[in-house]
Amino acid sequence: xxxxxxxxxxxxxxxxxxxxxxxxxxxxxxxxxxxxxxxxxxxxxxxxxxxxxxxxxxxxxxxxxxxxxxxxxxxxxxxxxxxxxxxxxxxxxxxxxxxxxxxxxxxxxxxxxxxxxxxxxxxxxxxxxxxxxxxxxxxxxxxxxxxxxxxxxxxxxxxxxxxxxxxxxxxxxxxxxxxxxxxxxxxxxxxxxxxxxxxxxxxxxxxxxxxxxxxxxxxxxxxxxxxxxxxxxxxxxxxxxxxxxxxxxxxx
Amino acid sequence: xxxxxxxxxxxxxxxxxxxxxxxxxxxxxxxxxxxxxxxxxxxxxxxxxxxxxxxxxxxxxxxxxxxxxxxxxxxxxxxxxxxxxxxxxxxxxxxxxxxxxxxxxxxxxxxxxxxxxxxxxxxxxxxxxxxxxxxxxxxxxxxxxxxxxxxxxxxxxxxxxxxxxxxxxxxxxxxxxxxxxxxxxxxxxxxxxxxxxxxxxxxxxxxxxxxxxxxxxxxxxxxxxxxxxxxxxxxxxxxxxxxxxxxxxxxxxxxxxxxxxxxxxxxxxxxxxxxxxxxxxxxxxxxxxxxxxxxxxxxxxxxxxxx
Amino acid sequence: xxxxxxxxxxxxxxxxxxxxxxxxxxxxxxxxxxxxxxxxxxxxxxxxxxxxxxxxxxxxxxxxxxxxxxxxxxxxxxxxxxxxxxxxxxxxxxxxxxxxxxxxxxxxxxxxxxxxxxxxxxxxxxxxxxxxxxxxxxxxxxxxxxxxxxxxxxxxxxxxxxxxxxxxxxxxxxxxxxxxxxxxxxxxxxxxxxxxxxxxxxxxxxxxxxxxxxxxxxxxxxxxxxxxxxxxxxxxxxxxxxxxxxxxxxxxxxxxxxxxxxxxxxxxxxxxxxxxxxxxxxxxxxxxxxxxxxxxxxxxxxxxxxxxxxxxxxxxxxxxxxxxx
Numbered sequence: 001x002x003x004x005x006x007x008x009x010x011x012x013x014x015x016x017x018x019x020x021x022x023x024x025x026x027x028x029x030x031x032x033x034x035x036x037x038x039x040x041x042x043x044x045x046x047x048x049x050x051x052x053x054x055x056x057x058x059x060x061x062x063x064x065x066x067x068x069x070x071x072x073x074x075x076x077x078x079x080x081x082x083x084x085x086x087x088x089x090x091x092x093x094x095x096x097x098x099x100x101x102x103x104x105x106x107x108x109x110x111x112x113x114x115x116x117x118x119x120x121x122x123x124x125x126x127x128x129x130x131x132x133x134x135x136x137x138x139x140x141x142x143x144x145x146x147x148x149x150x151x152x153x154x155x156x157x158x159x160x161x162x163x164x165x166x167x168x169x170x171x172x173x174x175x176x177x178x179x180x181x182x183x184x185x186x187x188x189x190x191x192x193x194x195x196x197x198x199x200x201x202x203x204x205x206x207x208x209x210x211x212x213x214x215x216x217x218x219x220x221x222x223x224x225x226x227x228x229x230x231x232x233x234x235x236x237x238x239x240x241x242x243x244x245x246x247x248x249x250x251x252x
Numbered sequence: 253x254x255x256x257x258x259x260x261x262x263x264x265x266x267x268x269x270x271x272x273x274x275x276x277x278x279x280x281x282x283x284x285x286x287x288x289x290x291x292x293x294x295x296x297x298x299x300x301x302x303x304x305x306x307x308x309x310x311x312x313x314x315x316x317x318x319x320x321x322x323x324x325x326x327x328x329x330x331x332x333x334x335x336x337x338x339x340x341x342x343x344x345x346x347x348x349x350x351x352x353x354x355x356x357x358x359x360x361x362x363x364x365x366x367x368x369x370x371x372x373x374x375x376x377x378x379x380x381x382x383x384x385x386x387x388x389x390x391x392x393x394x395x396x397x398x399x400x401x402x403x404x405x406x407x408x409x410x411x412x413x414x415x416x417x418x419x420x421x422x423x424x425x426x427x428x429x430x431x432x433x434x435x436x437x438x439x440x441x442x443x444x445x446x447x448x449x450x451x452x453x454x455x456x457x458x459x460x461x462x463x464x465x466x467x468x469x470x471x472x473x474x475x476x477x478x479x480x481x482x483x484x485x486x487x488x489x490x491x492x493x494x495x496x497x498x499x500x501x502x503x504x505x506x507x508x509x510x511x512x513x514x515x516x517x518x519x520x521x522x523x524x525x526x527x528x529x530x531x532x533x534x535x536x537x538x539x540x541x542x543x544x545x546x547x548x549x550x551x552x553x554x555x556x557x558x559x
Numbered sequence: 560x561x562x563x564x565x566x567x568x569x570x571x572x573x574x575x576x577x578x579x580x581x582x583x584x585x586x587x588x589x590x591x592x593x594x595x596x597x598x599x600x601x602x603x604x605x606x607x608x609x610x611x612x613x614x615x616x617x618x619x620x621x622x623x624x625x626x627x628x629x630x631x632x633x634x635x636x637x638x639x640x641x642x643x644x645x646x647x648x649x650x651x652x653x654x655x656x657x658x659x660x661x662x663x664x665x666x667x668x669x670x671x672x673x674x675x676x677x678x679x680x681x682x683x684x685x686x687x688x689x690x691x692x693x694x695x696x697x698x699x700x701x702x703x704x705x706x707x708x709x710x711x712x713x714x715x716x717x718x719x720x721x722x723x724x725x726x727x728x729x730x731x732x733x734x735x736x737x738x739x740x741x742x743x744x745x746x747x748x749x750x751x752x753x754x755x756x757x758x759x760x761x762x763x764x765x766x767x768x769x770x771x772x773x774x775x776x777x778x779x780x781x782x783x784x785x786x787x788x789x790x791x792x793x794x795x796x797x798x799x800x801x802x803x804x805x806x807x808x809x810x811x812x813x814x815x816x817x818x819x820x821x822x823x824x825x826x827x828x829x830x831x832x833x834x835x836x837x838x839x840x841x842x843x844x845x846x847x848x849x850x851x852x853x854x855x856x857x858x859x860x861x862x863x864x865x866x867x868x869x870x871x872x873x874x875x876x877x878x879x880x881x882x883x884x
Contacts, residue, residue, distance in 0.1 A: 052758065073757075073762070074757040074758060075757050075760050075761055075762045075763075078757075078758065078759060078760035079760055083758075083759075084758055086755075086758075090752060090754060090755045090758075091752065091755065092748050092751045092752050092755065093751060093752075094747075094751045095748065095751065099744075103744060103745075103748050103756070103759060104759045104760075106741055106744065106745075107756075107759045107760035107761050108760055112741040112742055112744070112745045112761070112766065113742055113766075113769065114740055114741040114742055115736065115737050115740045115742050115743075116736055116737075116740055117740060117741070118736075118739040118740065119739065119740055119741045119743070119744045120739065120744070122741075161755075161759060165759060165760055283671050287670075287671065289671050289674055289675075336858075339862065343861075345617055345670060345671060345674060346611070346617050346806075346810075347861045347862070349617060349619060349674060349803075349806070350803075350806065350807065350810060350857060350858075350860075350861045351857070351858045351861045351862065353803045353806075353807075353857065354853075354854040354855065354856075354857035354858040354861070355854065355858070356854075357850040357851075357853055357854035357857070358850070358851060358854030358855060358858075359854075360850065361848055361850040361851040361854065362851065364848065365848055365851070474799075474800075478678060478679060478682045478799065481675040481678060481679055482675075482679050484675065485672060485675055485676055485679065489671060489672065528692060528693065531690050532687055532690035532691065534690075535686035535687065535689070535690050536683050536686060536687050539679055539680065539682070539683035539686075540683075542676075542679060543664050543680075546664055546667065546668070546676065547664065547667075550667045550668050550672070551668075551672075552672075
């Protein structure tokens, strides 16, 4: 019996009379790429928020790295090895790409009550940051202010920052959002390269990417997981087709 | 402690609270719906007081004066909103703070130029300046009772508007999520202008009623402004109900605190120490209360926003 | 820092350094005290800029810490303790403690709440000071200049001036290092995107609180010097309009820079001093209504003045407010 990397038990979250997460049970296995899909309003964003720490569930439990993280603060989860990227690009616009990643590294390099040495010249931060940028394909864009990067590059930067915190689990919230064909292909390759070293929970609407990447897929509808399994299984599942893939095929 | 004195102070505290509510009501809506810091709200209190004093003089009638001052204040509210505040909505809070700070300087100076720097006398007509003894042995100024009555009436009116009308629904929706309301196609600009002008009227009304009780002078609004802030912090931004409860709470705590605290302290320390520490602590009381509530509920008692 | 920024900072400091000899040559000693006053407010403004410009915390009660520092000196002086070596550290410690306390409560909130709460706490201190009958209450009380065991005589305007100058210089240098340090990066990045900072693993609250406390401490030093300058302390220094004025100095001078607030303090205080005179020259007795010019000027600066005086001299540098100071 493999110990799950992340275990979700009986998770419930309501906003007034709106039930966003409805008694959700899910195990994420170590090293897998697990995609969570579902129609809009299915509660994917709410789920991510509860996993990352932005929202506290009403009921239920989330276990990660052997600890109950249900009520843990966001920075504490990051310290345990949980990293996330945001659906709407959330980087440090006023800083260069290198600075962005360096900050992520700094966060896990002990406390930052250091008042004297210039951080932007510190090789202990710069070198790993540069390496992370190269790994992600932005090696020569380090000195560009983040605001001046293209949309696709910014999404890449998001991933780089998440990776720089040396996480064991990555929560990726629509990493392909707003990307064109080429950029999406590059991103898929990148994520495939991460398989094995990291566990990835992926929320995505881009079905090509999902079926290319995912080891397993969970389908979320009205806050409930209606199916979990390998991509081929999910494709064939009648309930899933009815609820989700049917309309997706019409849109595709 | 003389129970009649205590009773009188309780009424005073309630009346003070009602005044605070009138001033805070408009402000909390502006904060909540427009997400805008408006430091110049105190100036509206002042403007109301000055207009009322002048109109009362012109018409020779207290009621007549107010009847003119109220629409005048509304008009000024509309003007200020359109000319000065509209550009500030999209700006960050720092810009709003500074710009409305500039407005305060401007308003105080305008008032000084038009009416002079010396405080105006705003008197009460005879029929309002007496005392009434509805509790035997405890005469209480009629005017203060009127203020309480008017304040409660306005509070009831606000409640009716906010809870029972379509406009009120828009206001509550706006306080909860102003982007959504705009997305629904409601004419946001007009809504904002109306809400602001309405708040201006309430603040001005408070100023008008305060005139006879305190001095009408440049800068009279600012102390009220800061206390209104405390009301909003405690009550929760965007919440009328919160503002009402917080305002009454603060009115009572402040008024009764000033009376009771020195007495209370005398039980524990020497009289001289109590008499120095008493007033000192009393003046800080509402802020200490604010801090205590913040520790437990940083969003205030009844925050309108979910985020 | 770009070359232009370095030049601007150096020239400003040199100008301040040569004020005393100039005032002696032209026999205008009044200006030494006036410039000392500007430097003291510059120190307060720089300390505010740390949390406001770099940290993004719109603290509207900063003048309170100047008051704490001033009163610390005044109260000690009242009880016969004129030793500067005791007064100044205590003034800074008192400001630090109060800054820590207020900051701890205020920083649990953001946005509009934060602004109002910092204002309310400052107001609380103001009323507290007024109620201190023993120390002059509303009227304030006089205080002696601090003694520094004969090393320096603060009664001499020249020596006092250079003490302030050195303090300001040291503060500027220390902050220059601080904003570039790891700590500084946290504060600045938290301003840029606090949510991201937390997601990446920083508990931003404690760093912001430390920054807030540091700013309060520096402002307390300014207050201690202020008490010495005026030989007087009163609650007025904590009046909330002064908090607004310090903020104006930061914006006018250049938010998010270090020499900016120094320029802003100079500009603001010089305007305050000479605008009435200039208005009188245009129209008799207009000067007492200087606020009617000041108000709209302020609004105009807010709406149109990107980057303040600092940007006027250095704007070739960069487009968006990337702080490298």
